[in-house]
Amino acid sequence: MTLEEVRGQETIPESTARMQSAGKALHELLLSAQRQGCLTAGVYESAKVLNVDPDNVTFCVLAADEEDEGDIALQIHFTLIQAFCCENDIDIVRVGDVQRLAAIVGAGDEAGAPGDLHCILISNPNEDAWKDPALEKLSLFCEESRSVNDWVPSIPLPE
Numbered sequence: 205m206t207l208e209e210v211r212g213q214e215t216i217p218e219s220t221a222r223m224q225s226a227g228k229a230l231h232e233l234l235l236s237a238q239r240q241g242c243l244t245a246g247v248y249e250s251a252k253v254l255n256v257d258p259d260n261v262t263f264c265v266l267a268a269d270e271e272d273e274g275d276i277a278l279q280i281h282f283t284l285i286q287a288f289c290c291e292n293d294i295d296i297v298r299v300g301d302v303q304r305l306a307a308i309v310g311a312g313d314e315a316g317a318p319g320d321l322h323c324i325l326i327s328n329p330n331e332d333a334w335k336d337p338a339l340e341k342l343s344l345f346c347e348e349s350r351s352v353n354d355w356v357p358s359i360p361l362p363e
Contacts, residue, residue, distance in 0.1 A: 226345040226359045230297065232338035233263065234308050237326040243309065244327065246320040247281050253325055254288055263326040263339060264289050264296040266356070267305050278322060285323055286356055295346040298358045305361065 237243040244253050254261060266282050273279075289296040299305055305321050326339070349357040 222345070222348075223360060224362070226297075226342060226357075227362050229338040229341040229345070230265070230299070230359055231308060231362055233326065233336060233342060234265075234305075234324070236336055236338060238309055242327045244325040245309065245323070247278070247285075247323045249320075250285065250323040250325045251281075253327065254285070254292075257327075258288070258292045258294070260327045261289075261292070261294050261325050262328055263342065264294050265299055265305075265324040265326075266296065267299040267302045267322055267324070269300065269302050272302070272322070281323070290355065295343050296356050297342070297346065298356055299361055300358060301361055304363075308361065 234243065244250055250264070264285065266285065268275075268278065268282070286296060288294075302321055305324070309321065309324070345359075346357065349355070
């Protein structure tokens with residue numbers, strides 16, 4: 205057995221557990237942010253918030269199903285939002301299940317375009333830094349991902 209094979213065997217369960225843990229933390233964070241009124245949903249609504257007050261944004265979630273991958277306009281928006289988040293030190297992740305995301309945050313409950321959950325921002329509820337254990341876990345996850353050049357990691361949402 206080569207060193208690469210040994211490393212490969214060790215990292216697969218570790219990375220799967222790490223991804224599942226991040227997915228659970230994202231689920232908790234979304235629910236917590238929604239309860240506190242710190243959640244902005246929608247590509248255009250998110251762009252407005254990022255333009256007006258980027259320092260208040262703590263986390264960004266980009267979501268796209270397989271059929272959305274062919275939407276060039278959406279992909280351009282994602283690229284611009286990703287660049288803006290990276291430039292302003294906002295942690296960002298991707299989710300591949302918009303329907304599951306809608307089940308978590310309750311699509312249509314937000315003002316604006318109902319069901320537009322392609323971009324979700326989580327902001328600070330006040331001037332003080334928001335101390336949420338799920339946010340801290342996700343920030344650490346994003347930092348670890350960036351250390352291996354995965355700037356926008358994909359996270360599976362728990363069932």
